[in-house]
Amino acid sequence: MTFVTKTFYSQEDLVRHLKAHQPSFYFSSKTSTVIPYDKLETLLPWKKDGEYFLCDLSKLPAHMEVKENGNLVLRGAVSWEEAKKFLRSKGRNLKTSPTEQLALITAGIATSCTGERCFAFGNMRSQVVRLKYLDFNGEEKELKREDEFKSASSALAAYQSDFKHYQNFKNAPYPRFEKAIDLMIGTEGQLGLVTEVEIETTDNEPxxxxxxxxxxxxxxxxxxxxxxxxxxxxxxxxxxxxxxxxxxxxxxxxxxxxxxxxxxxxxxxxxxxxxxxxxxxxxxxxxxxxxxxxxxxxxxxxxxxxxxxxxxxxxxxxxxxxxxxxxxxxxxxxxxxxxxxxxxxxxxxxxxxxxxxxxxxxxxxxxxxxxxxxxxxxxxxxxxxxxxxxxKGSPFAEHGIGLLKQKYIKRFHGKNQLDLFHDLKKEHDPYNQFFPQGFMNEGL
Ligand SMILES: Cc1cc2nc3c(=O)[nH]c(=O)nc-3n(C[C@H](O)[C@H](O)[C@H](O)COP(=O)(O)OP(=O)(O)OC[C@H]3O[C@@H](n4cnc5c(N)ncnc54)[C@H](O)[C@@H]3O)c2cc1C
The missing domain is CATH 3.40.462 (Vanillyl-alcohol Oxidase; Chain A, domain 3)
Structure with missing residues (x-):
């Protein structure tokens, strides 16, 4: 197996790569504490032959704008630090404040990140109004908070029922899958790549x-x-x-x-x-x-x-x-x-x-x-x-599962969780090209 590192400078390049359906791990600012970036190549065994791609999204062109209602729309490689600075220049501020401000916001969707301001404003998921993502064919799709989560999987109802116990936690042992946007929230890049996000902001109060x-x-x-x-x-x-x-x-x-x-x-x-x-x-x-x-x-x-x-x-x-x-x-x-x-x-x-x-x-x-x-x-x-x-607590409330926490999370996933992971991976990642070593592969 050969590891190939690729850096993407445009969405077009990324789309081309996705269309080739190659097994890949996508990363942004590499601040995740559950992905051992210095040992990635030894911890990502996949198949003996062929190529495995390590894909850098941190150079994608960045864009930010504030809508009239105060929501922030951002595309590409925007960090929390950059967004905060930009918002403050417009009299607004972020509702989410992860301690590591160099992380990217699109990656924060993937890890369902939270942080300090969660105490007053709730988790980041509750602030996401809509988002766009690239699917396995490189097609950009939009998901809205007002829409319900849809899947043909027969496991969805039981999964959602199990989740009820965890609804007051920042993050549960498994993603929420309640609203349409949840397809990308906390799924750690295993079902698609987040490209654009609209999030609520707050007044920049002293x-x-x-x-x-x-x-x-x-x-x-x-x-x-x-x-x-x-x-x-x-x-x-x-x-x-x-x-x-x-x-x-x-x-x-x-x-x-x-x-x-x-x-x-x-x-x-x-x-x-x-x-x-x-x-x-x-x-x-x-x-x-x-x-x-x-x-x-x-x-x-x-x-x-x-x-x-x-x-x-x-x-x-x-x-x-x-x-x-x-x-x-x-x-x-x-x-x-x-x-x-x-x-x-x-x-x-x-x-x-x-x-x-x-x-x-x-x-x-x-x-x-x-x-x-x-x-x-x-x-x-x-x-x-x-x-x-x-x-019945939450073992990993904000840093996610990545590679390092997989052995601990297994006991928190029963049949309903594994069945839904299986069906979602088949539906949204039919070539298993998105982080094939991620926790959702437990269901495959
Ligand atoms: C000092 C320190 C403090 C921290 N504090 C907090 C905190 O308060 N709250 C918190 O939640 N986390 C915290 N973290 C963890 C970390 O910052 C978050 O997990 C963060 O969201 C990762 O962002 P990143 O850009 O570094 O992503 P990466 O580490 O590059 O990637 C993380 C995961 O997201 C996936 N991914 C990356 N970009 C995309 C994309 N565009 N689309 C789909 N998937 C993608 C990757 O495949 C990977 O699985 C902290 C980390 C450190 C080192």
Missing amino acids: VTYVFTLLPRWEEDFTAHMEIFHAVQSHRDAIISCELLDANCMNYLKPDEKLGNNQDVIFLEVKSSAFEDIYANVLCNLTHTSADNVFEIAENKFHHVRAGVPRAIFEVNSQMGVVKIGTDVQVSPDKFEDLLEFYRKAAQVGVRYCLFGHFGDAHLHFNYMPTKDESAKCLDEIQKLYDEVLAW
Whole structure:
């Protein structure tokens, strides 16, 4: 098998490639944490003979425009960072804010990405008005949110019924397949390629960023849980609620570190509502003193927040280990159980840190093992997925399945899921040319 890398500079080139029905993996900014880009060629076994294409979509011509109703229409290679800058110049802002702003928005559809602002605005899927994609014949097709999901598959009704349990999660263990647009959302490029998206935006309202310092969660998470409960009914004023634990500070430069061996919870609050949130939420906390609440500049918040996962990625690369981190979201009533689990996982004697989308009960626990320590960390993570299955939580709420999480997701897919994956792959990818090693191939 020969791997061939192709970069596409125009949609016409891409259409030509699609018409040849060659097995291919398409990528955009390569920020996915579930695709090991540095080992891709060894992890993509397919057939012994023939060619396999690694297709770069990050050079496709980019275009953005804001409609009168404020929706953003974008085509091609547009990153979250570029879209935010563009929107702000027009008095608008994004409703979705993934921590990695260099990722492309079209890829964000494919991974059903979420992020910090999900706390106030819901997941990205809920903001997609319509999208266009290229199918296996290179034909561009349009899908609209107002249309229902259609498939001739007899498994669809049972699949949709199973999904009901997960409707309040950011992402479930399997894609939603309820509205027409869902064909491309969370299917990780296995049924077509997203080329154009129309998403809702919001007013570019002034926001205030504050952080509170807390004791280390491993010792006592009473103060954390008090904040968790206090913010839930203020999603109209608090846009995001994020955690970096004290261990995360080890991965920041000395002048970036916050607190003194303390955990940090950040709130992004609409400035117009800040006084109200300060007086009625922050000053009413019984386990956190208002003296421990500090304002932080927006740039510094983003720098520090994104700096941690990026540093973790680098440390893992230097150690020669694949990232061992979680992406679990649980229902609010199971959040303490999740923290208890992480507390035990922290005791195995391997470096770790905890961070993420605290307000949504969605945290990333990361081990930072040496090569020798990896096996015992993987054992712990396997135990976590057993618990998540029992809690009926979501094992991978935003980073997707890719290649790295496939062995863990299998237990979350029953007959109804596999049957629908099978039928959708046959219908929309009859030559199995789109990411043939993706999780939907479980059904083939
Ligand atoms: C530091 C850090 C922080 C992160 N924070 C978040 C976060 O807060 N929220 C979140 O959701 N994710 C987060 N991620 C994960 C990652 O950024 C997302 O998964 C992102 O959507 C991937 O975008 P990308 O352009 O890098 O896609 P790639 O990594 O290039 O591709 C990802 C997947 O999408 C498919 N794909 C790419 N382009 C297309 C297309 N045009 N059409 C169809 N399929 C396509 C690929 O085949 C692949 O399966 C983070 C990652 C890092 C490193």
